[in-house]
Amino acid sequence: MSGGRAAELAANLADVRARIAAACAAAGRDPGDVTLIAVTKTFPASDVRLLAGLGLTQVAENRDQDARPKAEATADLPLTWHFVGQLQTNKAKSVAGYAHVVQSVDRARLVTALSAAAQNAGRMLECLIQVSLDDEPGRGGAAPADVAGLADRIAAADALSLRGVMAVAPLGAAPRPAFERLAAVAADLRARHPDATVVSAGMSGDLEEAVACGATHLRVGTALLGGRRAIVR
Numbered sequence: 117m118s119g120g121r122a123a124e125l126a127a128n129l130a131d132v133r134a135r136i137a138a139a140c141a142a143a144g145r146d147p148g149d150v151t152l153i154a155v156t157k158t159f160p161a162s163d164v165r166l167l168a169g170l171g172l173t174q175v176a177e178n179r180d181q182d183a184r185p186k187a188e189a190t191a192d193l194p195l196t197w198h199f200v201g202q203l204q205t206n207k208a209k210s211v212a213g214y215a216h217v218v219q220s221v222d223r224a225r226l227v228t229a230l231s232a233a234a235q236n237a238g239r240m241l242e243c244l245i246q247v248s249l250d251d252e253p254g255r256g257g258a259a260p261a262d263v264a265g266l267a268d269r270i271a272a273a274d275a276l277s278l279r280g281v282m283a284v285a286p287l288g289a290a291p292r293p294a295f296e297r298l299a300a301v302a303a304d305l306r307a308r309h310p311d312a313t314v315v316s317a318g319m320s321g322d323l324e325e326a327v328a329c330g331a332t333h334l335r336v337g338t339a340l341l342g343g344r345r346a347i348v349r
């Protein structure tokens with residue numbers, strides 16, 4: 117069985133890598149400048165292990181209660197864990213225990229909580245500011261106008277390092293104009309914080325548009341792992 121799953125993941129990974137290569141060629145970009153992150157939410161730790169065996173080193177999860185046991189079960193592997201979901205401040209302590217990058221920093225209180233948690237854990241946490249690209253509140257993300265203030269707070273925190281921005285394309289709208297807005301926010305951020313070079317954008321359905329708009333990190337779930345089933349909790 118696991119041999120079949122390994123072959124399936126290898127084929128999916130080859131397809132995704134080919135899509136990234138084609139998108140980079142179309143945009144005149146070097147594929148080496150685009151990092152693929154596997155979003156393993158709802159899939160077992162055994163899949164994380166198989167992906168690592170295929171050479172992937174970047175993995176992402178969006179719920180602390182799923183991420184922590186998976187990170188623990190694969191602690192022997194050389195993986196970088198990205199947290200990409202909406203994060204409550206009371207989960208900051210747990211996330212700071214295993215995550216290397218928190219991509220969903222979107223408010224000042226979360227900066228304070230993550231900074232304290234990382235300091236207590238004796239770890240450095242890399243942070244991306246999640247930028248809201250739609251007018252609908254509630255899906256997480258800071259308004260573009262709030263990014264500069266949040267960036268200064270993260271940069272001033274001892275145990276946090278500001279690395280860039282992250283966004284999810286709005287539902288039911290063309291991704292390209294949204295990713296262009298994100299690119300403008302990212303450029304403004306780099307003007308104040310030159311090391312904040314990461315632009316995390318693009319998922320299974322819109323990675324080509326994200327690459328065209330300068331994404332440095334792609335977060336791909338379905339195209340790598342297959343369709344997610346609804347989880348009953």
Ligand SMILES: *Cc1c(COP(=O)(O)O)cnc(C)c1O
Pocket residue numbers: 155157178200201284319320321335336337338339
């Ligand atoms: C699930 C998820 C992804 C991956 O989405 P796919 O469409 O399955 O590739 C990317 N980013 C975030 C924040 C997610 O929650």
